[in-house]
Amino acid sequence: MKKYLWAAGLFLFVIAAAIAAMVIPNPLGAKVLAEAKYRGYLPYTTDEAVTIAYSRCSTCHSADKMLRYCARCGPPFIVVSHSMKKYVELMNQKGANTRPFSDAEIVAITQVWNGLVGNWETGWGAKNIKKLLQDDTALIRLLDTPLEGRPIELALKNKSAPGAHKE
Numbered sequence: 001m002k003k004y005l006w007a008a009g010l011f012l013f014v015i016a017a018a019i020a021a022m023v024i025p026n027p028l029g030a031k032v033l034a035e036a037k038y039r040g041y042l043p044y045t046t047d048e049a050v051t052i053a054y055s056r057c058s059t060c061h062s063a064d065k066m067l068r069y070c071a072r073c074g075p076p077f078i079v080v081s082h083s084m085k086k087y088v089e090l091m092n093q094k095g096a097n098t099r100p101f102s103d104a105e106i107v108a109i110t111q112v113w114n115g116l117v118g119n120w121e122t123g124w125g126a127k128n129i130k131k132l133l134q135d136d137t138a139l140i141r142l143l144d145t146p147l148e149g150r151p152i153e154l155a156l157k158n159k160s161a162p163g164a165h166k167e
């Protein structure tokens, strides 16, 4: 009985600590959470995904690049995301200091632009897209996931970003 109470106490403490980390606006808690999401331990909410999509994708060019992008312009966002991730890696090899896109981030960000600007993956065919994605297993997994399994894209499906001409 005593052992059981101890375990119950520990359990409650862990839950309370987790809740505290989430609701108390302390910078350390926020940082720990952001890092957990970057690493894919916790999912990004739709709002957070939109925020990181704008902030992480408009460091080199304006958000207009995404908002004006279209099915006539080139391959779907899933391919663009992959190229931008690779581009950051390349620039870092050449001495730049940009935080690499994590798998969790790039998967969330791709869903945001798909949802807000457009998704023309079907027009390109999975086989062709996979060739362009090379060894990017996280994005290949996303490609194989139907809309119902893409919570962020699903939530943004009927929205459109200011300035975008949604496809």
Ligand code: HEC
Pocket (backbone or CB within 6 Å): 056, 057, 058, 059, 060, 061, 065, 066, 069, 073, 074, 080, 081, 084, 085, 087, 088, 091, 098, 109, 113
């Ligand atoms: C490290 C810098 C950098 C980051 C970060 C970056 N881009 Fe780019 N992006 C470029 C460069 C360089 C080009 C090509 C030159 C140009 O058109 O300005 C480009 C071009 C584009 C284009 C136009 C492609 C075309 O064919 O017309 C789109 C769309 C785009 N980026 C989307 C994104 C998205 C989405 C993200 C975030 C996942 C992102 N970019 C992050 C550097 C970056």
